[in-house]
Amino acid sequence: MxxxxxxxxxxxxxxxxxxxxxxxxxxxxxxxxxxxxxxxxxxxxxxxxxxxxxxxxxxxxxTEKGKQAAVDIVRKHRLWEVFLVDKLNFKWDEVHDVAEELEHIKSVDLIERLDEFLGFPKSDPHGDPIPDKHGRFAKTQFIKLTELKIGDGGTITGVSQHSSAFLKHLEKLGLTLGKQIEVSDVTDFDGSVEILVTGKQINISREVAKHILISTNGKN
Amino acid sequence: MxxxxxxxxxxxxxxxxxxxxxxxxxxxxxxxxxxxxxxxxxxxxxxxxxxxxxxxxxxxxxTEKGKQAAVDIVRKHRLWEVFLVDKLNFKWDEVHDVAEELEHIKSVDLIERLDEFLGFPKSDPHGDPIPDKHGRFAKTQFIKLTELKIGDGGTITGVSQHSSAFLKHLEKLGLTLGKQIEVSDVTDFDGSVEILVTGKQINISREVAKHILISTNGKN
DNA sequence: AAAAATTTTTAGATTTACCTAAAAATAAAT
DNA sequence: ATTTATTTTTAGGTAAATCTAAAAATTTTT
The missing domain is CATH 1.10.10.10 (Winged helix-like DNA-binding domain superfamily/Winged helix DNA-binding domain)
Incomplete structure (x- = not known):
């Protein structure tokens, strides 16, 4: 144990x-x-x-054994996060601490059933991939928003920062998972990025842009 | 803490x-x-x-403080049991150990939301009452099956034994919560009880009968 | 390559929750 | 009312996970 x-x-x-x-x-x-x-x-x-x-x-x-144990915990953590957001209406910035506790509940059966109940989700509320019960991750193809060139677009599919402050900020800007964006300009002065989301033009700092992950559907 | x-x-x-x-x-x-x-x-x-x-x-x-803390844990335990049975399709004899772990997750918000998600249940899968968030229990009026006289009837609304063996046994006999029963005979020799459930006549030992709780609707 | 700075480890203590064995208090039996 | 049995407590120790302070190894700087 x-x-x-x-x-x-x-x-x-x-x-x-x-x-x-x-x-x-x-x-x-x-x-x-x-x-x-x-x-x-x-x-x-x-x-x-x-x-x-x-x-x-x-x-x-x-070790291989250690990695398996770790992946198993990551799996539990992310599944519980999905539960909290999808079923209990937690916000994506509120789930981390509770999931941190739930991830240590040790019942294989529980996690299998939870996974099924949630519809076998492939990613958590922050876009992080959820390994299957054998510890296998689905291939994901993210790039940082800062790697897009002017004119490039894509879908927000993840974040690489989980602090509540950051996530709340994104929420306020309307930059949530699934949103379509397009880079319309990059400011020379501070590297901040101008993007188009749901019809609106907004400007985000480079620091914020760096932590937004985009999937491009290979169209760029 | x-x-x-x-x-x-x-x-x-x-x-x-x-x-x-x-x-x-x-x-x-x-x-x-x-x-x-x-x-x-x-x-x-x-x-x-x-x-x-x-x-x-x-x-x-x-103490009052100690009792409040205890009732809070009982509340969590029973709500998690409802979750496991109602949402994850656990059997009533499978939930105890997992709920034993889940009851210690400490987030007030989590439990409030879970309670709501489950539809504010008043009792757990074994018929035990779930206190509300202020620690108040709904009044329950159970009597032991052994207290019924021949001809008396009622609804199975709880059990006073949570061992897996006992619960599986009841399950096999079709004696689950909500079932209507009527006492048709009591054996002099061993005190075993003959009852009528869903049209069938079955005999259960006094030991089993003792742990089945009945609500009678005051009709007897 | 020696000195300085950083990182990591050792040594010895502390806290929590547990243990065994023996002593003390309470309850039951003669 | 003693003796016997049971229950509970004390005393002293252990294991897990932490700590501080000091020593040792490694890395960086000059």
């Missing part, structure tokens, strides 16, 4: 490993809101259980 | 207090699957936090 805490470590390591190959102690400590010394302790424990490969001073990588 | 463990103690004490006024250390230990010595430790902690009144060697009673 895996403890709540172990599961959190695995999940955090999994997400950090999406950016860098070897995940550093300090990075984990920051994410998990704890001290590096505590992380070292836990890493040793996880290594003992064959969930991570660990070389002193070199950081960790998940 | 109340710990997972503290919540479990409160819940157990609450349920034990339904039978006896002063709840004994050993009784708690048995329910919570731990040793009496550990219970004494935890009781002291709960008394410190004003959740129970504790007199050495005399057992505990919940």
């Amino acid at each position: 895996r403890s709540f805490t172990e599961e959190n470590y695995l999940k955090i390591i999994y997400h950090l490993a999406e950016k860098t190959n070897n995940v550093q102690t300090n990075a984990i400590a920051e994410q998990i809101q704890t001290k590096p010394a505590s992380v070292t302790d836990m890493i040793k424990k996880l290594a003992e259980k064959d969930l991570v490969d660990y070389v002193k001073y070199q950081g960790v990588t998940l | 109340r710990s997972f463990t503290e919540e479990n103690y409160l819940k157990i004490i609450y349920h034990l207090a339904e039978k006896t006024n002063n709840v004994q250390t050993n009784a708690i230990a048995e329910q919570i699957q731990t040793k009496p010595a550990s219970v004494t430790d935890m009781i002291k902690k709960l008394a410190e936090k004003d959740l129970v009144d504790y007199v050495k060697y005399q057992g505990v009673t919940l």
